[in-house]
Amino acid sequence: MTTLDPAAPDPAAPDPAALDAADPLAAWTSHFVRSDDVLAYLDGNSLGRPMTATADRFRRFLAEDWGARLIRSWDEQWMDLPTAIGDRIGAITLGAAAGQTVVADSTTVLLYKAIRSALRARPDRDEIVIDDDQFPTDRFVVEGIAAEHGATVRWVHVDPALGVTVDDLRTVVGPRTAVVLVNHVSYRSAYIADMPGITALVHEVGGLVVWDLCHSAGVVPMQLDAWQVDLAVGCTYKFLNGGPGAPAFLYARGVLHAELTPPIQGWMGAEDVFAMADGYRPAPSIRRFVSGTPPITGMLAMQDMLDAIEGAGIEAVRNKSTALTEYALRLVDEHLVPLGVQVASPRDAAVRGSHVMIRHAEFRRVVAGLWDRGVVPDFRNPDGLRIGLSPLSTTFAEVAAGVEAIREELAAG
Template sequence: MTPTDAVPTEPASPAVSSADPALASAPLDAADPLAAFVERFEPAGDVVSYLDGNSLGRPMRATRARLDAFVRHDWGTRLIRSWDEQWMDLPTVVGDRIAAATLGAAAGQTVVGDSTTVLLYKAIRSALAARPDRHEIVIDDDQFPTDRFVVEGIARERGAVIRWLHVDKALGVTPELLRAAVGPDTAVVLVNHVSYRSGFVVDGAELTRIAHEAGALIVLDLCHSVGSVPLSLDAWQVDLAVGCTYKYLNGGPGAPAFLYARAAVLPELEQPIQGWMGAADVFAMADGYTPATGIRRFISGTPPVVGMLAMQDMLDAIDEAGIDAIRSKSLALTDYAFALVDAWLVPLGVTVATPREASSRGSHVTITHPDFEQIVAALWRDGVVPDFRNPDALRIGLSPLSTTFEEVRVGIAAIRAALAG
């Protein structure tokens, strides 16, 4: 069942039934060149508006067949032989696919494995060790909690100093802020490419240039951009990047993250969690550890094979659609969300916390209101699923290949009805 099938053309509430025809969703869905991709996702059951694709992407229909084949054949009959036949190389094979489809990166620099938190630890810790004459880690005070917590732990562990950037929560790290913070003691700069709170997109190329001019390495957190915002990691000369795969890459709950390390700096990096799968000769059972020469050195333990299955179907879809076309629809969806919010929610006291400029926003729109925490549970019960973030923010997460304009209209109409009482 699609959202269009599940609800009437206009919202049921009298408060929104007289909406401006210019805000109609049907013409936008009819003109959407990526509309056919919506049917490739599993039906959403009683959900009529899923606005949380920036937290957990929907499963694709093709994944059922992939999982069935995995159980019946790859695992079921090939058994341990599948390690030699395909599984051993899966972290780098899938990593290269993510790099080509979404990161703007050449092969041999991206690997899948571990959670985002663990890979952030590996990236930051290895970057800090690669600058032994420096002791500062630069990070802003509005980054996602795991980023801040990991940095705080590494600072305690290694005796490093954290230099906090105090940012505007409606924005993020700007070149001016970073330029004023870095210096001869800066070892590592950690930046969210897209702010988890506001959706602000940083200037990755310029921030990287500023970090490098100061002699530091830069680590980008790509969790809220990969799969929805085009990236050019090689061209920007980013040193390291980490991103999750369960948001816009639709890898499923707990799907493993990926780590990118630029080929030019990879030989300098010694990952801190040494395990047998990152050794130069995995089956040597050697007395001492010698790291693999390439990106495999960032693998520690046994690769999460099952966790890498679902995202491959989404990578197929991204390859077919093209990341630039996906970005175009993302901008169209967020433009439409802005128009609806302005017309229906701003008069009720809602504030928009996401930048309006297309180049400065990702694929979610954050709005604030003191009553949002109270209405979210009711919205979820009615099949409208946005995302709440303390203290008063509602995120409207729009995953371009699985979200229709009608879903956006229905969801924002429901938010209006809930606020209007």
């Protein structure tokens, strides 16, 4: 896949119908619920479309698993669901062997658990390193943990059109570094951070690294085991299509389980759940990161998307993602840049995730108008519009229709 040279004249973008006809993953788009009043859904990086198969899954769950088996389903399947689905997420999307990934709480809670566990595992160190363009949840959680423990936050300034790099971190990490928190894919620019390089750098100075995978899980291939990642947290309602509020997952490298003590000690993470013991002893496995009763209904929808990603193959998903963002950039350059729009995502597809950030002073107004006409991207303060492209559910025709609508709204203003 070639990348665009913004300085070179660019021929007109190809016909979207031809691109859809040639798309080897085109058939997957029919597996998702469609809405007659949505012309182009360009926000799959915030909330993925539901899959048509999920309606049958919910019906079976109500009639059989919950309705007929009732509480017996805990013994028959539900107790193991957090780790069973965690293993599938690990195998299909993370490059992780079984026994290291679990589905449990929200992203925020699991980030808290991961960072606190890492900080506790390095008691002779007092610094948490994070860049200044990470998602608000990540920054807020780090600030709260630092305040609780008297730790120091080391902020790394990064280019918001890109993201944190090995060189950015090299001058900051050192003997006081306990944990480094990094977004794998920047929520603004879609820049893909160098996971193996940054992980190796943090290990060189004796620290632990926590990766936020919210904008990469299910769309950007990775190898957590091979790259010796310590901990990672990701949500399931974006590219894993688990639905609004679906629980997040946590990965912890197997060799670290014994030294990672979760800060929220709940009965479901105990060594013997039904011993009703007087004191807490954590499970020796990844299950120690489960605290309360697992959100079983929240884990239903994501299973269908995992089936789809497994069927299509994560590398094929990535190829479609790259093709969609390349096409979006060609359209932006052709139709929107002449209207004053700026591209705020990497031009190099190798370091770009599955959305394109563009900037214009009028985008707050434009996005409101787009939503009214059934074109749904999202707005990011102060002037950013994200074109989010979920490869298995998004067509090239949607991208073309969306960019044309953006052009019309800008021109009308």
